[in-house]
Amino acid sequence: QVQVVESGGGLVQTGGSLRLSCAASGRAFTSVAMGWFRQAPGKERDFVASIEWSGSRIDYADSVKGRFTISRDNAKNTVYLQMNSLKPEDTAVYYCAISRRGYGMDFRLYDYWGQGTQVTVSS
Numbered sequence: 001q002v003q004v005v006e007s008g009g010g011l012v013q014t015g016g017s018l019r020l021s022c023a024a025s026g027r028a029f030t031s032v033a034m035g036w037f038r039q040a041p042g043k044e045r046d047f048v049a050s051i052e053w054s055g056s057r058i059d060y061a062d063s064v065k066g067r068f069t070i071s072r073d074n075a076k077n078t079v080y081l082q083m084n085s086l087k088p089e090d091t092a093v094y095y096c097a098i099s100r101r102g103y104g105m106d107f108r109l110y111d112y113w114g115q116g117t118q119v120t121v122s123s
Contacts (some may be wrong), residue, residue, distance in 0.1 A: 002026035002112045006096045009117030012086055018119060020081040022096030024112070033103040034072065034079040035110060038092035038119075045107060048094070049081060052103045059105055063089075086121045102116055 008020040022034065036051035049060045049070040058070060079096065092115050097110035101122040 002098060004096055004112050004114035005100060006094065006114040006117040007120045009094060011120045011122065014087060014121055014123050016086050016121070017082070019083045020083065020094055020096075020119075022079045022081075022114060024077045024079075024096075030100055031077075031098050032101065033099040033109070035097050035099070035105070036070065036079075036081050037095045037097060037107060038090075039095070039116075040092040043092075045095070046092075047105045047107070048073065050103070050105055051079060057103055064115060073107055083119070086119075088121050088123045091119060091121050 003025050006022050008018060012018055029055050033050055033052050036048040037045050038048050039045045047061050048064055049068055051058050051070045051072055068087045072079045096114040098112040099109045100111050102109055
């Protein structure tokens with residue numbers, strides 16, 4: 001079994017920054033891709049960013065491109081999301097997920113999910 005734990009959420013003002021961390025662990029841990037998704041109240045879960053484990057592929061949602069950066073530390077089984085120039089519309093619960101089957105932006109590829117961390121951006 002794989003455990004996924006997010007951290008780093010909080011309350012910031014418009015234009016501020018946050019850095020989210022996602023640590024994965026487990027006896028049989030393997031990963032092809034790690035991704036970030038978010039869900040705001042009354043809305044569906046949306047793709048934010050993803051990274052192939054080798055770092056050869058990275059993708060971002062259009063709404064965060066140029067402001068967010070995804071990165072990974074393979075030795076620590078950890079993925080990060082640096083969020084700059086935050087806007088009120090970025091307010092959501094952010095979830096980290098791991099895919100063992102392949103790389104992509106489709107949530108159906110992801111096998112393991114964290115419990116989420118709240119990000120709130122005030123105006």
